[in-house]
Amino acid sequence: MKITAGLGCIDDYKVLVKAGADEVFCGYVPYEWNKKYGTLFPLNRREVLYYNVQINTFEDMKILRRMVDVYKVPVSITFNYLYYVEEQYEMIAKIIKDLMNIGFYEFIIADIALILYLKENNIKCSIHLSGECAELNRLSIDFFNKLNISRYIFHRKNSIEDMKSCINNNEMKNLEYEAFILNERCHYTGAFCNSLHCDEMIHLCKMPYHLSKVSEYENSFEEVDKRLELYYKELDNKYNEEIYMENQYYRENEDEMEDSYVLGKTGCGLCSLKELEKAGVTHLKVVGRGNSIENMERDVRNxxxxxxxLDDIEDSESYEKVVKDKLLHGKCNGECYYSTRRI
Structure with a gap:
């Protein structure tokens, strides 16, 4: 199995390669796209400009290509949005052709219509079907095989049994299969999520919530307004209290601040590596666009x-125990992608 890691800016490429990444993926959103379509029509579901989450100039892409020539670790480009309007396909095709002209040939795509558009216009590139497309089972894989997919990226909600079934029952051989392994475990399935990931609003997947029965006031907007008002008031109070406590702690412990890095804090599948290998997964995704490069480097190394x-341990349960003891130091944070067993 190979490691593929997310890139936020070209400066991170060398760090990830030296840490052990076999592949890198990144987003590219040129200024022309942002000027015309802005936040509401993103290219790759990362509508963020405030911090490094994607590359925004063609000159940077040229530099990245030269770095790939030196370090020999390939880069794939993401076009992760679920759908585009008709007028955008021509512009996207031009962006892809420009990237191909400087040596990028692998693209992560979620929109089936875009894949068909590229095929009909004889744009011959290698397509990795994005996890945002949500290939759910072997029947969907049979359908997507008609589109000349070279790699299937399983979405976050696929179980290992689902992946194994898709791989074993796929008549197309010599294909690649990628699974999430670290970071950004989400309670939503990407293909059915229409939220934005932008600077102006908190990401929907980060919003606090709780589940409860529908009350007798379900059709009363007055009751809903009261609850919303109370919710935001409590949220403001909680936020101000947390900020105060953090500032207080920092002042008291400025010289002894502990390392905040936690392996697999927002999503982890390390314990299931043995099972993923047996299922036939060929690539492991370390999500990291927008993450600090220091944390990404440690993620890849771990x-x-x-x-x-993997080669030293035969059975999955023994492997899981060793990983928890040696890498997680006996503490599982419970943010497991696949494992159902907990310490």
């Missing part, structure tokens, strides 16, 4: 350590 243990 994943590399976990993979080095």
């Amino acid at each position: 994943l590399k350590k976990a993979m080095d243990m």
Whole structure:
């Protein structure tokens, strides 16, 4: 299995390669696209400009291509949005052709119509079907095979049994299969989520919520307004209290601030590497666009350590125990992508 890691800016490429990444993926959104379509029509579901989450100039892409020539670790470009309007396909095709002209040939795409558009216009590139497309089972895989997909990226909600079934029952051989392994475990399935990930609003997947029975006031907007008002008031109070406590702690412990890095804090599948390998997964995704490069470097190094243990341990339960003991130090944070067992 190979490691593919998310890139936020071209400066991160060398760090990820040296940490052990076998592949890198990144977003590219040129200024012309942002000027015309802005936040509401993103290219890759990362409508963020405030911090490094994607590359925004063609000159940077040229530099990145030269770095790939030196370090020999390939880069794939994401076009992760679920759908585009008709007028945008021509512009996207031009962006892809420009990237191909400088040496990028692998693209992560979620929109089936875009894949068909590229095929009809004889734009021959390697397509990785994005997890945002949500290939759910072997029947969907049979359908997507008609589109000349070279790699299937399983979405976050696929179980290992789902993946195994898709891989074993796929008549097309010599294909690649990618699964999430670290970071950004989400309670939504990307293909059915229409929220924005932008600077102006908190990401919907980060909003606090609780589940409850529908009350007798379900049709009363007055009751809903009261609850919303109370919710935001409590949220403001909680936020102000947390900010105060954080500032207080920082002042008291400025010289002894502990390392905040936690392996797999927002999503982890390390314990299931043995099962993923048996299922036929060929690539492991470390999500990281927008993450700090220091944390990404440690994620890749730790994943590399976990993979080095695979050949020495035969059964999955023993492997899981060793990973928890040596990499997680006996503490599982419960943000598991696949494992149902907990410490």
